[in-house]
Amino acid sequence: MNEPILKIEHLTHVYSQGTPFELTAVRDVDLEIRKGEVLALIGHTGSGKSTLIQHLNALIKPTSGRVLLNGQDIFESKKSVKAARAAVGLVFQYPEYQLFEETVYKDIAFGPKNMKLPQDEIDGRVRRAARFVGLEEDVLERAPFDLSGGQKRRAAIAGVIAMLPEVLVLDEPMAGLDPAGRESIMENILSYHDETNAAIVIVTHSMDEAARYAHRMAVLDHGRVAMTGTPEEVFSHGAELRAMGLATPVMTDLSERLIALGVQVPGNVYTVERMADALMALERGRERA
Amino acid sequence: MLKDVTLGQYFPGTTVVHRLDPRTKILLVVLYIVALFCAKTWLAYLLVGVCLAAAIAAARIRLSAMLKGLKPLIFIVLLTGLLNLFYGRGEPIARFWIFKITREGIENAVFMVLRIVMLVMGTFMLTYTTSPIMLTYGLELLMKPLKVLKVPVHELAMMMSMALRLIPTLIEETDKIISAQKARGAEFDTGNLIQKAKAMLPILIPLFLSSFRRADELATAMEARCYHGGEGRTRLNVLHMAARDVLALCLGAALVAAVVVLSKFGL
Numbered sequence: 001m002n003e004p005i006l007k008i009e010h011l012t013h014v015y016s017q018g019t020p021f022e023l024t025a026v027r028d029v030d031l032e033i034r035k036g037e038v039l040a041l042i043g044h045t046g047s048g049k050s051t052l053i054q055h056l057n058a059l060i061k062p063t064s065g066r067v068l069l070n071g072q073d074i075f076e077s078k079k080s081v082k083a084a085r086a087a088v089g090l091v092f093q094y095p096e097y098q099l100f101e102e103t104v105y106k107d108i109a110f111g112p113k114n115m116k117l118p119q120d121e122i123d124g125r126v127r128r129a130a131r132f133v134g135l136e137e138d139v140l141e142r143a144p145f146d147l148s149g150g151q152k153r154r155a156a157i158a159g160v161i162a163m164l165p166e167v168l169v170l171d172e173p174m175a176g177l178d179p180a181g182r183e184s185i186m187e188n189i190l191s192y193h194d195e196t197n198a199a200i201v202i203v204t205h206s207m208d209e210a211a212r213y214a215h216r217m218a219v220l221d222h223g224r225v226a227m228t229g230t231p232e233e234v235f236s237h238g239a240e241l242r243a244m245g246l247a248t249p250v251m252t253d254l255s256e257r258l259i260a261l262g263v264q265v266p267g268n269v270y271t272v273e274r275m276a277d278a279l280m281a282l283e284r285g286r287e288r289a
Numbered sequence: 290m291l292k293d294v295t296l297g298q299y300f301p302g303t304t305v306v307h308r309l310d311p312r313t314k315i316l317l318v319v320l321y322i323v324a325l326f327c328a329k330t331w332l333a334y335l336l337v338g339v340c341l342a343a344a345i346a347a348a349r350i351r352l353s354a355m356l357k358g359l360k361p362l363i364f365i366v367l368l369t370g371l372l373n374l375f376y377g378r379g380e381p382i383a384r385f386w387i388f389k390i391t392r393e394g395i396e397n398a399v400f401m402v403l404r405i406v407m408l409v410m411g412t413f414m415l416t417y418t419t420s421p422i423m424l425t426y427g428l429e430l431l432m433k434p435l436k437v438l439k440v441p442v443h444e445l446a447m448m449m450s451m452a453l454r455l456i457p458t459l460i461e462e463t464d465k466i467i468s469a470q471k472a473r474g475a476e477f478d479t480g481n482l483i484q485k486a487k488a489m490l491p492i493l494i495p496l497f498l499s500s501f502r503r504a505d506e507l508a509t510a511m512e513a514r515c516y517h518g519g520e521g522r523t524r525l526n527v528l529h530m531a532a533r534d535v536l537a538l539c540l541g542a543a544l545v546a547a548v549v550v551l552s553k554f555g556l
Binding site: 060085114160 | 301354470471475490495498499
């Protein structure tokens with residue numbers, strides 16, 4: 001197993017402590033993010049996902065607990081906070097609303113510029129990041145506000161990728177896009193993962209997407225980590241997931257129904273491909289009999 | 290961060306003060322301010338102070354919340370105090386260089402500071418115990434007579450309630466944009482004044498854009514629901530003055546009368 005790059009230890013976050021609006025968003029969370037993995041962070045609205053990920057690059061301070069980046073506490077000093085901001089790239093929900101520069105190029109260059117990189121390095125990174133997210137060269141000189149919704153989203157994601165983070169955290173990167181757009185953005189993100197071996201953390205509601213792309217999953221419920229494990233392990237607890245108000249992948253539902261009907265499919269089938277294989281195997285078994 | 294701003298915040302509750310009609314509370318605050326400005330003696334200030342303390346206690350507002358709201362005003366309060374301290378007429382009790390301090394000066398300074406602090410605390414009581422919607426509804430009803438003078442009362446109230454409604458949203462949005470730009474390594478507290486001002490651009494531009502977008506969407510949504518101003522609109526919850534409102538208003542009037550009398554006789 002790969003070694004962890006980020007380690008969250010006993011992290012608790014309380015909003016507006018000591019006022020009538022006090023709210024514990026994250027409660028005693030232990031979680032590690034390993035080098036080169038794709039981790040899906042799942043949980044229904046208000047389960048503390050967004051609060052949790054903002055701790056990963058030191059945007060908010062934990063009420064108690066620690067976050068370790070390569071073994072070092074990221075809140076230790078100003079320097080370690082800065083290092084965490086560069087090493088952990090965070091893409092917020094609807095990131096297109098943070099675009100502000102005159103051209104897409106300048107906007108993508110904002111991050112690398114803040115890292116005080118030399119000019120030619122910035123240029124290289126901007127073009128590389130644009131390539132990762134599938135933006136054509138000629139788009140770079142246009143104003144971000146002239147782009148379509150999907151292209152804006154890509155430009156904003158490129159703005160974080162240009163910092164070449166070792167951990168790329170994305171909060172609902174596909175929200176509000178059409179199916180084709182969802183798939184192609186996900187593939188762009190995975191191509192960044194493949195080329196740089198960065199760890200990817202994806203916050204999502206979609207179980208089917210988690211099932212398709214994640215190596216590992218963490219399920220949050222009321223600010224606690226309710227489950228971690230491979231998609232196979234997590235989806236074998238279908239009933240518990242549903243009790244938390246989460247859906248299960250369509251194929252998990254199908255396999256559960258088939259099993260209830262007495263069809264002998266294995267219980268860990270959660271993608272279309274696996275379901276096809278399982279059914280084919282059954283079919284072949286019947287022919288032989 | 291920004292979320293901790295208490296100025297103008299509403300603390301939900303079910304105390305008598307919370308349940309008072311917003312019109313009553315607005316009028317009470319007006320009466321309270323009148324009383325505060327009529328007060329010229331220690332006893333009068335004491336009386337107004339006791340009323341304020343009683344209201345705070347009845348609304349179960351924590352003193353820490355009150356003091357937190359006063360924090361941004363410390364500078365103004367101190368400056369006013371200092372200025373008044375040196376501008377007193379009468380027999381000086383201490384002097385240095387061109388400054389002299391008199392008994393009246395000290396008294397004036399203390400009164401001025403008390404007046405500002407109590408003024409702010411009193412108005413806080415209104416916003417702490419009245420939800421913004423109730424507040425604007427109350428104002429709309431109170432201003433209704435101005436319609437005769439062709440003042441667009443309903444429109445003003447609608448604008449106010451929308452503005453109030455959007456403040457928390459904008460704060461949240463600002464928070465989010467700040468976080469997003471910080472995540473890209475932006476720093477807002479380093480460099481000289483010009484650099485700091487420049488560093489605000491990545492926040493202000495997206496914020497402006499989203500405000501315009503939001504306003505546009507809101508206008509469309511209102512039109513889609515056939516909004517055409519206040520003519521003939523009815524309310525889901527109509528306000529009714531209760532016995533407690535009449536009682537509270539009588540107490541307010543009594544306070545003003547008492548303060549005026551006390552000050553008149555120099556007690």
